[in-house]
Structure formats: structure tokens, C-alpha cells
Amino acid sequence: MIEDKNQKRTPLSELGEFGLIEHLTKNFKTEQPSSLKGIGDDAAVIDFKDKKTVVSTDLLIEGVHFDLSYVPLKHLGYKAVMVNLSDIYAMNALPTQITVSIAISNRFPLEALEELYEGIALASKLYKVDVIGGDTTTSNKGLTISITALGIADEEEIVYRNGANPGDLLVVTGDVGGAYLGLQVLEREKEVFKVNPNNQPDLSLYTYIIERQLKPESRKDIPPLLKQLEVKPTAMIDISDGLSSEIMHLCKQSNVGCNVYEDKIPLDPQVISTCEEFDINSTTVALSGGEDYELLFTIAQADFPKIKANPHLTIIGHMTEEKEGIHLISRANTKIPLKAQGWNPLKN
Numbered sequence: 001m002i003e004d005k006n007q008k009r010t011p012l013s014e015l016g017e018f019g020l021i022e023h024l025t026k027n028f029k030t031e032q033p034s035s036l037k038g039i040g041d042d043a044a045v046i047d048f049k050d051k052k053t054v055v056s057t058d059l060l061i062e063g064v065h066f067d068l069s070y071v072p073l074k075h076l077g078y079k080a081v082m083v084n085l086s087d088i089y090a091m092n093a094l095p096t097q098i099t100v101s102i103a104i105s106n107r108f109p110l111e112a113l114e115e116l117y118e119g120i121a122l123a124s125k126l127y128k129v130d131v132i133g134g135d136t137t138t139s140n141k142g143l144t145i146s147i148t149a150l151g152i153a154d155e156e157e158i159v160y161r162n163g164a165n166p167g168d169l170l171v172v173t174g175d176v177g178g179a180y181l182g183l184q185v186l187e188r189e190k191e192v193f194k195v196n197p198n199n200q201p202d203l204s205l206y207t208y209i210i211e212r213q214l215k216p217e218s219r220k221d222i223p224p225l226l227k228q229l230e231v232k233p234t235a236m237i238d239i240s241d242g243l244s245s246e247i248m249h250l251c252k253q254s255n256v257g258c259n260v261y262e263d264k265i266p267l268d269p270q271v272i273s274t275c276e277e278f279d280i281n282s283t284t285v286a287l288s289g290g291e292d293y294e295l296l297f298t299i300a301q302a303d304f305p306k307i308k309a310n311p312h313l314t315i316i317g318h319m320t321e322e323k324e325g326i327h328l329i330s331r332a333n334t335k336i337p338l339k340a341q342g343w344n345p346l347k348n
């Protein structure tokens with residue numbers, strides 16, 4: 001879309017750095033009572049009173065984390081915010097503010113940046129976080145986005161990665177594997193497009209998984225749901241790199257082992273059918289795919305009655321003594337050691 005000849009293209013140099021920030025952020029208003037001062041001074045001022053502050057940062061680099069030949073900039077802006085908020089929810093906290101920093105080459109016109117900021121603005125509005133600062137600068141090549149998210153929680157509500165105990169149940173929200181498969185479909189269409197640019201792809205069979213890749217949502221509903229169910233997880237993490245590597249993080253930090261049951265892993269029907277079409281194993285995709293931005297957590301067995309039959313939550317295994325190791329129990333009831341594989345090794 002950046003190459004679209006019919007679109008208006010205003011060179012960034014026309015505004016200058018100062019004018020650019022002002023132009024992009026002029027519609028951002030602060031809504032959170034804790035945001036005493038947002039954009040417009042040398043620094044933002046925040047007052048969290050008696051709450052604890054949680055902070056998380058992510059860096060997204062063109063060509064490494066995203067490919068602009070099939071990722072619309074508005075979606076990219078939205079996703080960049082989601083990636084960060086997901087980490088705040090994974091602490092069982094509530095995100096309140098973000099800062100957005102962008103390095104951009106002059107191949108992008110102002111209109112491209114406006115689209116990116118539209119996505120950022122939409123995400124901030126829907127998730128009720130204030131954009132309180134950031135920086136915009138030129139890069140020699142490509143686009144880089146760094147977002148820092150701030151959030152709040154009462155100290156006793158914060159959930160770390162290191163609290164899981166042997167016997168705890170392992171729970172995942174939603175379903176997994178969709179985002180990775182959506183990426184596979186988009187990569188395939190990109191190759192088809194290279195050969196025949198007039199080809200209009202029919203992506204109607206893949207709407208769910210493409211949305212999981214291009215416009216993921218983070219699970220803002222889960223911390224309040226857990227509170228309502230009166231369940232405090234013993235450990236929690238979000239699924240950015242893939243179910244298996246996140247399980248390994250929880251195990252390593254909590255000094256426990258784990259058995260994960262292949263037949264319990266929640267898969268969307270579209271994930272199953274697309275796996276068949278691509279002739280790839282759906283369990284491999286679920287374990288190694290990544291970018292699902294679901295939450296993975298452990299709970300005490302005593303809390304089982306509180307979460308059972310909840311449509312958002314699936315029990316996929318249980319924690320064991322550390323010396324028992326980390327295993328996948330296959331459908332054929334064989335015990336396979338789990339390996340950490342992010343989506344990059346899988347891709348290669």
C-alpha cells in the first residue's frame with residue numbers, strides 16, 4: 001500500500017521531527033486518572049498512589065518481526081500495542097499507559113505513519129491505555145517500533161513465573177497455533193503474488209487464522225475473570241514464542257516438571273483444516289507456533305471446580321516434581337520430552 005501511486009505522499013521532511021510528533025499525537029488525550037501529564041512536556045508524570053507498577057518493553061523490527069508486504073500499517077500499530085499489553089496481563093495487572101517510539105526511513109510518507117498511528121490509537125482506546133510519550137526519529141533503513149507499557153496491580157495480586165508447584169494444573173486461555181498458520185497462509189500468498197500480481201487471493205477459508213496473525217487481541221478479560229472466579233494463578237506467562245517454550249519458562253523458573261496432554265491442547269477447527277492442507281502436524285504448530293498472545297498459567301488443584309467448564313480456559317496438563325522432567329503425553333500415550341522451539345527455528 002506504500003507503493004500505491006494514487007495515494008497522497010507527503011515527505012516526512014516537510015514536517016520536521018518536532019512537527020511530526022505533534023502531528024501524530026495531537027489527538028491523544030489522557031483518560032487514566034493516574035496520568036497527571038501526558039505528551040507535551042519533557043517527561044510524563046504519573047501517580048499510581050498505593051499500587052505497584054509493572055513495566056514491560058518490546059521492540060519490533062521490519063524484516064525480523066514483520067513484513068510490510070502483507071502487514072497493513074494500521075494492523076501493525078494495533079499489534080505492536082497488543083504485544084506489550086499482553087505482558088502486563090500476564091502479570092495479572094491492568095495496563096494504564098504506553099510510550100511509543102519509532103525509527104523510520106524516509107521511504108515512508110507521512111500518510112504511512114498516520115496509518116500506523118491509527119492502529120496505535122485504536123488499540124489504546126479499546127484497551128483504555130493512555131499514550132503518554134515516546135520519540136520519533138529517522139532510520140537509515142526500514143521501520144522499528146518500540147513500545148513500553150506501564151500497568152498497575154495490588155502487590156498481592158501480581159503473578160510471577162516462579163510460583164508453580166508440583167500437582168498444580170496447567171491452564172491455557174483460548175486456542176493456540178492460529179497466528180503461526182495465518183503467517184504461513186500470508187507467506188504463501190506473497191509468493192503467489194510475486195509470480196502473478198493480478199491474482200486476487202481468496203482468503204475466506206482463513207479469516208480466523210489471518211486475523212490471529214495480523215490483528216491479535218490480548219486477553220484483557222482474563223485478570224478480571226480470574227478475580228471473579230476467585231482464582232489466583234500460582235504462575236503465569238503470555239504465549240509469544242510458542243506454548244512449549246512458555247511451558248519451559250514456567251517450569252524452569254518454578255523448579256518443577258510438567259506433563260502436557262496432546263489431546264487436551266485447544267485448536268480452532270480452522271487450525272486443524274489448514275494444518276491438513278499444509279500437511280503439517282497441528283501439535284507441532286500449537287507447541288512451536290507462537291504469537292498467539294493467550295495466557296498460560298498454573299493453579300492449585302483445589303481451584304479446579306472454580307474453573308472447570310469455563311469456555312475460555314482449558315486444562316492441558318499438570319506440574320510434576322522437577323526431576324520428572326517436561327513431557328508431552330501423546331495421543332498414543334507415549335511420553336515425549338518437550339523441546340523449546342520458537343517460531344523462528346520452526347520456520348527455518
Ligand SMILES: [Mg+2]
Binds near residue numbers: 086238
Ligand atoms: Mg511475555
